[in-house]
Amino acid sequence: MNRPWKQLLIYMVLVVLAVIFLLPLYGTFVMALKSNREILVRNIWLPPQHVTFSAFESAWTEAQLKKAFINSVLVTLPSVVGSIFISSLGAFAISRLKFKGGLAFYVFFVAGLFFPPHTFIVSLYKLFDWMHLYDTIYALIIVNTAFGIPVCTMVLSNYFKDIPFSIQEAALMDGAGYWHIYRRIILPLSKPVLGVLIIFQFTWIWNNFIWGLILTESRAIPIMLGLLNLKGQYFISWNVQAAGSVIAMLPVMFVFIAFQKYFIKGLTAGYGK
């Protein structure tokens, strides 16, 4: 008797929550498609009367999001590849070359997961200033790569160690070296986890804000800093702010929609059980 009622109630709760969850995103997209005038005279939360892309133009060229977007692309891609590649070397040593102290190295690297990034702001600023890399994309590439090592090492070590050792032993019998085993056996067998890591690292580095804030000021600003600057510049033009937000979230949204099942699965593979 009470079953259909319960079902209906659950659905209503889910739908209400889903609407609340989608509202800010809906607002962003409708605002971004409006003209300056329409933003001022009509309720901003209504769908646009006249669809226009002028806000995107303003955000992209006038507000210089183009520069920040390109910087972020130039930072994110090498940082994703760099952090995963470098970590895979260490993870290979830790989990495939059985040696004393392997666990100690693992703990040493993974401890970095729990360092609050804000502990580093003064000393990193100083370090990159001293290296004459302040306000360059190299600073951001280096920091994003280095701070990706803890999570990549953790995930890769845990994956590598479950690959059967018999494969490795057979290859050694055949006279293969460890580089060959790493390059030709372990890496190809780890494609799924490498894929998940690429997706997550991409999202994290693209979304990162703090390193841009302390290590860049104009030439090398990444997208999130560019977006915050835009908010200050276009304080009243919500359509331009909204268009900027759409531009800034587009790459991760695209990745999320394309790899949605990895997000929901990959996360649980990384933490806990």
Next chain:
Amino acid sequence: MCVSKKTIFLFLITPLAVYIFFVISPLIMTFMYSFTDWDGVSTQFSFIGIRNFIELFKNSFFWNALSNNIKWLVMMITIPNLLGLFLASILNENVRGGLIFKVIFYLPTVLSYIVTGLLWSWVFEPNIGALNLFLRSVGLRKMVHAWLAEPSTVLFAIAVAAAWRQTGFSMVLYLAGLKGIPEEIVESARIDGAKGLTLFWKIIFPLLKSSTIVVITFSMIDSFTVFDIIFSMTQGGPYRCSEVLAVYLYKEAFWNYNAGYSCAVAVILFTIVLIITTVYMKFSLKGEET
């Protein structure tokens, strides 16, 4: 089988070098600066022992920031995690269209905190923001606030925005936890007459202990390191009412030129997170033994 020392060295050297040079050494430098009166700009500074720490414990702005972190912590442990648990327990049963709901609730999790902050500042805007428009239209004028500009509402409003982004994360972790509960246990409890909320809180929730530990630990660490969303929405204002430790130490270093003092705050922050992590490790290692 013996692996030569050289092989181990060759594999470890690159990650070690990068990690030590760009993560560990700045960490050590932070500790060192915390004992100096360095302003962050000049080339000269002197060691002043623990004076920064003494000053910090006397400074009301430090305690203000710490207490905001704790208020934030309370909100972030409860709101997104209870909501995530609730959603997971509904969506774990075969609801039609469950995947779409999962995607919708998880979607905000991939957005950056800067984007999140921007989106929600439109919701909370006093005149044409969605929340006040809604409240006025349903006749709740009394509840209208300048959400981000009033000391009494600001931290809660930002926490709502952060919870929006965080809920999907705990939902996914709880979904994984629920998948791990054997069907027989729930069935036999049902046969014994447990149902509804009793079944959930007495039988299912205790079995989700390991998920809860993970979710709460991450919420705690996130709560002490929160920065982006607060910095982008209010920069800690009004009147430092939303200023948390990370925002406080950023301003001290880059706006007030108190780099040494800022590093002392950073050391405290580091220690807090270290304590939480250690407790978590103890808990989770215990869990693995049994």
